[in-house]
Amino acid sequence: MTSPAQPTVRQLIRNHHAELTLSERKFANALLEDYPGAGLASITAAAANAGVSTPTVARMVQKLGFKGYPQFHQALLAELQAKVSGPEARRAAWASEAPDSHLLNRFADAVTQNLRQTFSNVDTAQFDAAAKRLAATEGRLYVVGGRITRSLAEYAFTHFQAIRARVTHLTSSPATWPHYVLDMAEGDTLLIFDIRRYEENLERLARIASERGVTVILVTDQWASPVAATAEHTFNCWVEIPSAWDSSIAILSLVEALIAAAQEERWPDARDRFERLDALFELTRLFQRS
Structure with missing residues (x-):
């Protein structure tokens, strides 16, 4: 492996x-x-x-x-x-070659390697182009993830919704997706998260959206989801760790970099949006005062 x-x-x-x-x-x-x-x-x-x-x-x-x-x-x-490979096969692969060091050390080494490998292989021109698409409000931004990556999609949605208007988070149920696709139009952007084992529903969604003129941005693992065949921008993140599961740390770090870049792309409009959002939080008294 x-x-x-x-x-x-x-x-x-x-x-x-x-x-x-x-x-x-x-x-x-x-x-x-x-x-x-x-x-x-x-x-x-x-x-x-x-x-x-x-x-x-x-x-x-x-x-x-x-x-x-x-x-x-x-x-x-x-x-x-x-x-x-599923969780059992992944665990067997690293356990058979595991060094004597403590799991924490091996985990830290793997995560550090993942981050280094991920960011060293990001094409800066592609990153900048994707950030501009994610920041552009001329079209709507749709965000979706799979069984494991839906939490990453929700995280991205929460931040992009604060930065810009016209952001939609697709539910985790593919049965509801046609309702979203119905409103998709040329100039919109679809941000998809998909890591192994890849989900056929996401591949179909990407293909249908692309046929409607939607720009697909894919965040995936180092092996690349089949969605990459449709995506205009693909970001490969290294995910293997000493575990039966893959790590989302490199993916989350890349997403945060894209969020930061989109924020800068929209500044000072994003700043004004933050201020209006804070005022609404104050009205709803959602957060405690410091």
């Missing part, structure tokens, strides 16, 4: 993209369009399917840091296995 500090093949392609020749990029793009399936075939079949030569594929995988195609193939298989 991929370790928290080890980049995926998808990320390696992104990191080395500038070094690739045109033919190598052709294979890389074919792989990304059908990821990881296009790389699970034999080297001959993979090359033929992408319309390039076998030596081209061999050179590309070496540029990514693999000794040869078999190692590249195994890396993709490991990613595929990691995508579909």
